[in-house]
Amino acid sequence: MEPISTALAGIALVKSSVDFIKTHINTAKDIGEIAGQIDALFVGQKQVQEASNRKAGVGLSDQFGVQSVAQEMIDAKLAAEKLQEVANMVNMRFGPDTWKEILAERNRRIQEAKEAQIAARKAAQKAQDELIENIKIGSLIVLVMAIAIFLFFFLVFSAAMASSLII
Numbered sequence: 440m441e442p443i444s445t446a447l448a449g450i451a452l453v454k455s456s457v458d459f460i461k462t463h464i465n466t467a468k469d470i471g472e473i474a475g476q477i478d479a480l481f482v483g484q485k486q487v488q489e490a491s492n493r494k495a496g497v498g499l500s501d502q503f504g505v506q507s508v509a510q511e512m513i514d515a516k517l518a519a520e521k522l523q524e525v526a527n528m529v530n531m532r533f534g535p536d537t538w539k540e541i542l543a544e545r546n547r548r549i550q551e552a553k554e555a556q557i558a559a560r561k562a563a564q565k566a567q568d569e570l571i572e573n574i575k576i577g578s579l580i581v582l583v584m585a586i587a588i589f590l591f592f593f594l595v596f597s598a599a600m601a602s603s604l605i606i
Contacts, residue, residue: 443510449486450514456480457521464528470537473529477541480525484518491515 456479467473491511526538 443490443507445486446490446511446514449483449490450517452479452483452486453518453521454483456483457525460525460528464532467532470529470533470541477525477529480522481545484522487514487518 456476459476460473460480463473463476470477491514529538529541530536
């Protein structure tokens with residue numbers, strides 16, 4: 440997706456999530472009832488950030504144009520503003536530290552996912568290294584056996600030739 444359409448989709452997602460949360464925050468019995476929209480809010484904010492980060496791939500005239508820069512900055516500020524608005528609503532409804540706890544738990548889960556990915560990559564690399572080592576050992580065993588068989592037949596053939604010469 441192009442950076443501009445990604446940013447537009449991201450800001451639209453942020454706005455729709457905030458609208459849903461505003462409508463349902465007072466009737467929600469627990470945070471789980473609006474959790475999906477909070478997730479969508481984070482996804483929208485991430486899309487806005489990624490769109491501005493991907494601008495480097497756009498042509499120079501588009502990347503540095505006043506409209507592009509202004510739209511990028513406005514979208515980022517709108518997303519941050521909406522995020523703060525939701526934080527205030529959640530804290531007012533569920534307690535003063537609820538949003539901070541949500542962010543801390545989200546960051547912890549993101550960190551765990553990153554660590555799990557790193558561990559999975561290390562395990563895959565280790566398995567690949569072991570496979571290569573096993574292939575090397577197997578190749579060496581096959582080579583030694585081939586040499587042994589060759590020597591055995593060479594000795595048998597030499598003995599047969601020597602005995603046929605003696606007779």
